Amino acid sequence: MDYGLDTKSTRLKTFNTIFIITWLLIACFPFIWTFWGSFKVRADFFSRSDWWYAISAFNTLIETGGKFTTNAYTQAWTEGEFWKASKNTIIVTVFVVSISLFLGTLGAYALSRSTEKYAFWILMAALIFRAMPHITLVSGYLFPFFELQIWGILPTTIVVLVAINQPFTLWLLYSFFKTVPKELDESALIDGCSYFQAFRHIIMPVMWPGVITAGLFSLMLAYNDFTVTALLLNQENHTMVPKIQSYLGTNQHEGNLMWAVSAVVSATAPLFMLVMFFQRQVISGLTAGAVKG
Amino acid sequence: MPNKTFFWFFLPTGLAMILFIGLPIISTGIQSFYAQHDQVVKEVKKCDPFGCTVSIVVDNEETSKIREAKPLGKFNGFGTYTDRNHLAVEEIKKFWDETESFGAFVDQVTNLPFYKALIFTLTYCLFVTPNVLLLGFIIALSLNAVARKIRGPLIFGTILPMIVTPLVGSLVLFWMIDSQGIIGANIQNLMNDPYLSLKSSKTLTWITIIIYGIWHHSPFAFVVFYAALQTVPQEPIEAAIIDGASRFQRIKHIVLPHIYPVVTFVALISLMDNFRVFEPIIGFSAEGSAQSLSWLIYDNLVNEEVILFGSAAATSMMTIIGIAILLAPVLIRTWKEFKTAR
Numbered sequence: 001m002d003y004g005l006d007t008k009s010t011r012l013k014t015f016n017t018i019f020i021i022t023w024l025l026i027a028c029f030p031f032i033w034t035f036w037g038s039f040k041v042r043a044d045f046f047s048r049s050d051w052w053y054a055i056s057a058f059n060t061l062i063e064t065g066g067k068f069t070t071n072a073y074t075q076a077w078t079e080g081e082f083w084k085a086s087k088n089t090i091i092v093t094v095f096v097v098s099i100s101l102f103l104g105t106l107g108a109y110a111l112s113r114s115t116e117k118y119a120f121w122i123l124m125a126a127l128i129f130r131a132m133p134h135i136t137l138v139s140g141y142l143f144p145f146f147e148l149q150i151w152g153i154l155p156t157t158i159v160v161l162v163a164i165n166q167p168f169t170l171w172l173l174y175s176f177f178k179t180v181p182k183e184l185d186e187s188a189l190i191d192g193c194s195y196f197q198a199f200r201h202i203i204m205p206v207m208w209p210g211v212i213t214a215g216l217f218s219l220m221l222a223y224n225d226f227t228v229t230a231l232l233l234n235q236e237n238h239t240m241v242p243k244i245q246s247y248l249g250t251n252q253h254e255g256n257l258m259w260a261v262s263a264v265v266s267a268t269a270p271l272f273m274l275v276m277f278f279q280r281q282v283i284s285g286l287t288a289g290a291v292k293g
Numbered sequence: 294m295p296n297k298t299f300f301w302f303f304l305p306t307g308l309a310m311i312l313f314i315g316l317p318i319i320s321t322g323i324q325s326f327y328a329q330h331d332q333v334v335k336e337v338k339k340c341d342p343f344g345c346t347v348s349i350v351v352d353n354e355e356t357s358k359i360r361e362a363k364p365l366g367k368f369n370g371f372g373t374y375t376d377r378n379h380l381a382v383e384e385i386k387k388f389w390d391e392t393e394s395f396g397a398f399v400d401q402v403t404n405l406p407f408y409k410a411l412i413f414t415l416t417y418c419l420f421v422t423p424n425v426l427l428l429g430f431i432i433a434l435s436l437n438a439v440a441r442k443i444r445g446p447l448i449f450g451t452i453l454p455m456i457v458t459p460l461v462g463s464l465v466l467f468w469m470i471d472s473q474g475i476i477g478a479n480i481q482n483l484m485n486d487p488y489l490s491l492k493s494s495k496t497l498t499w500i501t502i503i504i505y506g507i508w509h510h511s512p513f514a515f516v517v518f519y520a521a522l523q524t525v526p527q528e529p530i531e532a533a534i535i536d537g538a539s540r541f542q543r544i545k546h547i548v549l550p551h552i553y554p555v556v557t558f559v560a561l562i563s564l565m566d567n568f569r570v571f572e573p574i575i576g577f578s579a580e581g582s583a584q585s586l587s588w589l590i591y592d593n594l595v596n597e598e599v600i601l602f603g604s605a606a607a608t609s610m611m612t613i614i615g616i617a618i619l620l621a622p623v624l625i626r627t628w629k630e631f632k633t634a635r
Contacts, residue, residue, distance in 0.1 A: 016439070027453055115294075119299075275449070
C-alpha cells in the first residue's frame with residue numbers, strides 16, 4: 001500500500017517484483033506463444049522431435065522458404081470458411097448487445113426506482129437464473145426448437161443469448177441506476193413528465209457509463225459463447241468459437257490443427273484490443289456488484 | 294414507481310427471462326420423465342434353396358412413424374433418474390451386496406458415469422475456488438504495492454486469462470502442455486520419460502484442468518479484491534503502523550475484515566461458475582478421464598444416432614438441484630437480512 005508511513009524493505013520489494021513478473025509470465029506467455037506459433041507450420045509448432053523447432057522454424061523454412069508463414073491464416077479464412085464464422089459472430093454480437101441493453105436499461109431502471117417487495121424477489125430470481133449452467137437451459141431448448149423448426153438459425157440464438165444475458169445485465173445496471181440520484185427524475189415527475197419522459201430526457205443522458213460497461217459484458221458473453229452457439233446453430237451458421245472446435249477434429253491427428261491455432265489468434269485479437277481500450281469499464285463492471293454492497 | 298408503470302418497464306426483460314430461462318427449466322423437467330422410443334423390430338423370413346431363416350431387423354419405417362406421432366418419447370416416470378447412467382439405484386444395491394469391503398464398494402460406485410462426473414465436478418470446485426480466492430488476493434496485494442504509473446498495463450496483462458472464452462483458454466494451454474508442445478516436451482526431457490503425457494494418467498489430467506481453472510478464474514478475484522483494497526480506510530492502517538503492527542498483522546486485522554463481504558461475493562460467483570465446468574474438458578480433450586455433469590449433458594445432446602433428450606434432461610434437473618443446494622445458504626441469509634431490514 002502506498003502510504004507515507006508504510007516503508008517497505010528492499011527484500012520485500014524485490015520479492016514483490018519477482019512475484020508479479022512470474023505471474024504476468026504465467027498469465028500472458030501462453031497467448032504470446034500461440035501468436036508466435038500461428039506463423040509456423042504444424043511440424044514446427046507441434047514438433048514431435050524437438051520443441052526448439054518452434055523457435056528456429058526448421059520445418060517452416062523447408063516447407064515455405066521463410067521463417068514466418070501466413071498460410072494457416074489464409075487457409076482458415078478461405079478454405080476453412082472462417083470469414084463466414086466471423087460474419088456470424090458479428091451479427092450475433094451486434095444484435096445481442098443492442099437488444100439486451102434496450103431491455104436491460106428499461107427493466108433495471110424500473111427495479112431501481114421501485115420500493116415494492118416484488119422488486120427484491122425479482123432480483124433474487126435473476127440471481128438464481130444467473131447461476132443456471134447454460135447447458136441445462138440448452139437441453140430444455142433443443143426439443144421445443146426442433147418441434148417449432150426454429151433450430152439452427154441465427155435469430156433464435158440471438159434471442160436465447162439475450163435472455164441468458166439478462167440477469168447479469170439487470171444486476172449490473174440496477175446497481176448503476178442506484179447511484180443515479182433519485183431527485184433527478186423525481187423533479188422531472190413533479191414538473192409533469194411521465195416516467196417514460198423522465199427516463200428519456202433525464203436518465204438517458206446520464207446513463208452511458210453504466211450502459212457501456214453492461215454493453216461490454218453482453219458483448220463478451222455473445223462473442224465468447226460456446227455452449228449455446230455450438231448446440232443451437234447448424235454448421236452453416238456457426239460462430240467463431242464452435243468453428244474453432246470443429247477444426248480440432250475428433251482426435252489430435254485429424255482436423256486442421258494450424259487452422260485452429262490461427263483461428264484462435266484471429267478470434268482473440270479483437271477482444272484483447274477492445275478490453276485494452278475499455279479496461280476501466282470492464283473493471284468497474286466487475287466490481288459494481290461487489291464493492292457497493 | 295406505480296405498479297402499472299413498473300409492469301410496462303419490466304415487461305420486455307421479464308418476458309425474455311420467463312420464456313427463455315423459466316420455461317426451458319420446466320421443459321427440461323417434463324423431458325426428464327420421457328425416454329426415447331425403442332426401435333421397432335420385425336421378424337423377416339428369408340428363404341433360399343437351402344431352407345428358411347428367420348432374422349430380426351429394425352423396422353425403420355415403423356420406428357420413424359412412432360417417433361413422429363410421439364416426438365417426446367415414451368413416458369418413463371422416474372425411470373431415467375434411477376437408471377444406470379444416472380442415480381443407478383439398482384447397481385448400487387447390487388454393489389452393496391456383492392462387495393466385501395467399503396473401499397471396493399466406493400470404487401465400484403465411482404465408476405458409474407453420473408457419480409464419476411459428480412465427483413470430478415465437486416473436486417474441481419473444491420480445489421479451484423479456494424485457490425482462486427488466495428491467488429487473486431495475493432496478486433491484488435502485490436499489484437497494489439506497485440507504482441501507480443505502471444499499474445494499467447500490469448492489470449491488463451493480469452486479466453487476459455479471464456477475458457478469453459474457456460475453450461480458447463484451455464486450447465492455448467493445452468497446445469503448450471501437450472507432449473508435442475513446449476512445456477510438455479521439456480518435462481518429458483527432464484523426467485527422461487518419453488511416454489509421459491497429459492493423457493497418460495487420470496490424476497495428471499485432473500491436475501491440469503484444475504490448474505487451468507485457477508489460471509482462468511484468479512483474474513476475476515483479483516479485479517474485485519483490487520477494487521476493494523482501494524476502499525480500505527487509511528487511518529486505522531496508519532494507527533496500526535505506529536502501534537508497531539507487522540505487515541501480516543495489518544492485513545489480518547484491518548484489511549481482511551474490511552473486504553470480508555467481497556470475499557463471500559467472489560466465493561459465491563466462482564463456485565457457481567466452477568460448478569458448470571465443461572469447456573476445458575473439450576479444450577484439453579480430456580473426455581476419457583475427466584467428465585463433469587455439464588459434459589454429460591453435452592455428450593447426450595450431441596449423440597449421433599438419437600439425441601438423448603430424456604437422459605440429458607434428467608442430468609440437467611439434478612445439476613439444477615445441485616446448484617440450488619449450493620445457493621441455499623446465501624439465499625436464506627439474504628432473506629433473513631431482508632426481513633430484519635423491514
